[in-house]
Amino acid sequence: MAADLELAGGSLKIYVRPPMQVLSVQSLAKRYGSTEAVRDISFHVGPNEIVGLLGPNGAGKTTTINMILGVLEPTSGAIHIEGLDLAARRTQALSRTNFAAVYAPLPGNLTVYHNLRIFGLIYGVEGLRDRIEELLIHFDLVGFRNAKCGVLSSGEQTRVALAKAMLNKPRLLLLDEPTASLDPAMASDIRRHIRAFADEGKGGVLWTSHNMYEVEEVCDRVLFLSRGRILLEGDPKALAGKYGKRSLEELFIAVARDTGLSENGADGILGAGGAEDAEPAA
């Protein structure tokens, strides 16, 4: 919590400000002609928080992430990264951000070190040489320093992508299915790294995944997206029970299959699960 001190009339007043959100999304929408990919969603990610963005294929997760990354212009709404308006101060906002996505591998024709050096320069990393060495050790990539990224296994490539994503110690880390196609041991290592990132620094993480086990293990809060709308929001460990489901996976399947959800919010789930006291996301 930040605090403002003010001396007024001989007495000390302390105003406590809430911590600045790492990411604040307000009324975000994206339309392609008559198709609404994302419909008026609002959410935030706080410091040290890992927020899971969940939903079936085509729900609007990647569209949302692309808008936050500045590579897709919203039809309406606003995105603030650490209070910086992405539309007005793109370069400054994106300097505080980084990302790793399974569909955006680093160029395979450059070595691990060369890729990290190039992106380190682009993100304006100070003490770049030392930072690269630190990340090579942290992600167990020292032996692959001079290997071209294209010849690495998918697990090694994911570690390189994460090393790149953490080069600038981002305040907002966006991860689009970072553990897809990894074996369980490797996925567990990656989750540990990301959890440590959120716990140790001041950064927040927005994470998409189809693996409900890892979402439950890693995320502090989840948002369920369906047809471009946020249907549910809450603690992943409590949400399933709250909606009368045995697991987060069962809740996910209910969200994915219920055709009435897009129009009726979480009512379909409430009906299916019978949780009468639960509240859908606003």
Added chain:
Amino acid sequence: MNFDRTFAIVLRQYYLMRGSLSRFLPLFLWVAIDMVLWGFLSRYLNTVTTAGMDFVPKLLGAVLLWDFLTRVMQGVTIAFLEDVWSRNFLNFFASPLRVSEYVGGLVITSILTSLVGLAVMLVLATTVFGLSFFIYGLAIIPFVLILFVSGISLGILGSAMVLRLGPSSEWFIWPIPIMVSPFAGVFYPVATLPGWMQAVSKAIPPSYVFEGMRTFLATGTVSGPSLALGGALSLGYLALACWVFQRTYRHAIRTGLIARYSAESVA
């Protein structure tokens, strides 16, 4: 503009070239072969035409300058295509990198790579075929500058076209110099062309260079206003090319083209 970010774009191209013979050789191999081919042709023409007629500065000099423009253009487009081929747009454009810094990096890459080609061409043309650019005097400076700026403009326009139409449209880029050359009067005076082609030539900056080159060889003088017009036109096209690229980029951001660019074709 942030120099580090522009430098990163140039550094990426340097790393790619340093480790790849197939990228390094084309910087000078094809233009060197052109020099040899046109050099011998010029020599042969000298033996079968009127005595005193020297084709080396007229023909070989023109080919050298045209190849320089082509190399400059390709310097930009190939650097851009490297990012298309490695599906790197999302990594670059979801970062603090500005479009101006990215294009600036492509242009600096082109300056460096085209200088390699120019140096090899000059060495071959002067040592093997006796071509000396000193005969053009100081006029060679505006000649080279106009061709350089024109090559950059064509490169940026070609890149914008691929950004807009998708990866498969890269094949539109390669014939651009060949399509422009008939109007530029590389090998013959513009007066040789029919009226409508002459009208098009007036809008093409390199035509002022090649006309000026021939005039200089014939009279020893070059028209200052004509070169100034060519220079102004080339700068105008450069501004237009940058504007088109910026507009294309905005369109790609608005429509999600950048995010979907890994698709084979988005047209």
